[in-house]
Amino acid sequence: MEKKLCKESWRRLVIALPIAVLAVMTGSALAAAEEPTRDEYVSHLESVCKPDAEATQRAMKGARSDVKTERLSVAAGKFAKATRIFGSTVKKITPVPRPAADKERLARWFTDLRRQKSYLGQITAQLRSNHAIKAQRLIARFIHSGNLANNVVLAFGFNYCSFKFSRYG
Amino acid sequence: MSSVLRRGSVILAFALAALGLLITTAVRGERAQYGSLVVSLGGRLSPLSLPREHPAPVAVGLEGNLRTADGSPLPRVSRVEIGLPQQAALSTNGLPTCTRRRLVVTSNADALAVCRAALVGRGRVDLIVRVPHQASFAIHTQLLAFNARINGRRAVLLHAYTAHPPLAVVLLFRFSHGSGRFGTRLAASLPALGSWARVARFKMVLWRRYVSRGRRRSYLSASCPIPKRFTAGFFSFARIAYRLDSGRQVSVAIARSCRAR
Numbered sequence: 001m002e003k004k005l006c007k008e009s010w011r012r013l014v015i016a017l018p019i020a021v022l023a024v025m026t027g028s029a030l031a032a033a034e035e036p037t038r039d040e041y042v043s044h045l046e047s048v049c050k051p052d053a054e055a056t057q058r059a060m061k062g063a064r065s066d067v068k069t070e071r072l073s074v075a076a077g078k079f080a081k082a083t084r085i086f087g088s089t090v091k092k093i094t095p096v097p098r099p100a101a102d103k104e105r106l107a108r109w110f111t112d113l114r115r116q117k118s119y120l121g122q123i124t125a126q127l128r129s130n131h132a133i134k135a136q137r138l139i140a141r142f143i144h145s146g147n148l149a150n151n152v153v154l155a156f157g158f159n160y161c162s163f164k165f166s167r168y169g
Numbered sequence: 170m171s172s173v174l175r176r177g178s179v180i181l182a183f184a185l186a187a188l189g190l191l192i193t194t195a196v197r198g199e200r201a202q203y204g205s206l207v208v209s210l211g212g213r214l215s216p217l218s219l220p221r222e223h224p225a226p227v228a229v230g231l232e233g234n235l236r237t238a239d240g241s242p243l244p245r246v247s248r249v250e251i252g253l254p255q256q257a258a259l260s261t262n263g264l265p266t267c268t269r270r271r272l273v274v275t276s277n278a279d280a281l282a283v284c285r286a287a288l289v290g291r292g293r294v295d296l297i298v299r300v301p302h303q304a305s306f307a308i309h310t311q312l313l314a315f316n317a318r319i320n321g322r323r324a325v326l327l328h329a330y331t332a333h334p335p336l337a338v339v340l341l342f343r344f345s346h347g348s349g350r351f352g353t354r355l356a357a358s359l360p361a362l363g364s365w366a367r368v369a370r371f372k373m374v375l376w377r378r379y380v381s382r383g384r385r386r387s388y389l390s391a392s393c394p395i396p397k398r399f400t401a402g403f404f405s406f407a408r409i410a411y412r413l414d415s416g417r418q419v420s421v422a423i424a425r426s427c428r429a430r
Contacts, residue, residue, distance in 0.1 A: 165424035
């Protein structure tokens with residue numbers, strides 16, 4: 001009886017193993033087929049970033065003069081809108097399949113982007129709380145980290161997906 | 170004694186490290202890549218602390234770099250345009266001018282001898298020369314900037330000179346004022362560099378104090394117009410755009426901060 005059971009499980013294993021191997025192979029082949037080249041990746045991301053970058057520019061229009069004239073709550077509203085747009089852009093571009101050779105570099109870039117988003121959120125909060133100096137310090141960090149993020153993906157030649165100070169008011 | 174020496178060497182090491190960091194930061198600046206061409210621009214305003222309400226004398230330092238990521242030859246630049254913020258006040262009232270004719274085929278010393286009164290800046294330009302069927306080589310030129318007036322409009326004459334190999338080039342940068350973030354523009358066509366020379370790097374500081382009608386003036390002035398509650402402000406500092414021989418335009422802009430005093 002025991003011998004029969006053992007024989008049965010061996011037969012199942014013999015059938016299941018090639019199927020599993022085939023499935024894994026097909027899966028990795030599909031994944032490889034899905035991995036884009038760097039140019040394809042850049043053009044895909046740029047098409048996502050373009051409308052959002054333009055929306056950011058519209059949302060932030062006059063923010064710097066708002067800060068200059070101490071209308072911090074108005075500026076906070078604009079920063080809040082920019083934060084939402086930035087967050088949604090990062091959310092949209094995160095799941096896009098990445099070129100195999102650039103995965104590590106892009107992972108670093110996405111870390112920087114999340115930091116950027118966090119800074120934008122913090123700037124909004126500090127402006128809302130009327131903490132001018134704290135907001136000012138965070139803006140400096142935001143600009144600095146934006147430039148660092150740009151350097152990580154310099155070779156990609158991004159335009160709309162790169163950080164540009166001029167878009168923020 | 171040894172502890173004093175050790176402390177001294179530690180301080181020196183820190184100072185050197187800080188200086189190294191400063192130089193690295195200054196050289197790099199912000200970068201942008203177009204295909205394999207990497208364009209960078211660094212810059213600084215000196216002093217950083219400026220009055221909130223009225224402009225004060227400043228020096229503007231700019232440093233640009235062109236290189237290719239894959240080591241391929243640099244493209245030829247046919248035109249360069251430097252944009253500065255509209256708020257930057259430019260004063261040439263009573264400042265002597267120099268003419269191109271007086272600078273042509275002169276060494277640095279000769280150029281200074283004839284136009285020192287019009288000097289508004291100094292710097293350097295590095296060129297890469299590619300002669301067909303020969304290995305490319307670099308030329309490091311010293312740069313002098315002189316105040317000029319062309320057809321009644323303000324301009325800057327850049328005199329680039331090197332003794333090895335002997336080379337003297339005069340470039341005319343015209344000022345123009347327009348709208349936008351970088352309303353003050355300095356633009357020049359670069360045919361004078363010839364077809365074999367490629368601009369690889371430049372460094373320039375514009376600064377001049379002078380006296381006119383008993384008043385001390387500055388060639389460049391700026392303020393840091395921020396509310397009392399803030400101690401620092403951020404602004405679009407400069408933009409450089411190169412037009413390449415192919416007709417393509419590449420540019421990079423930088424933002425900097427100022428402190429209110």
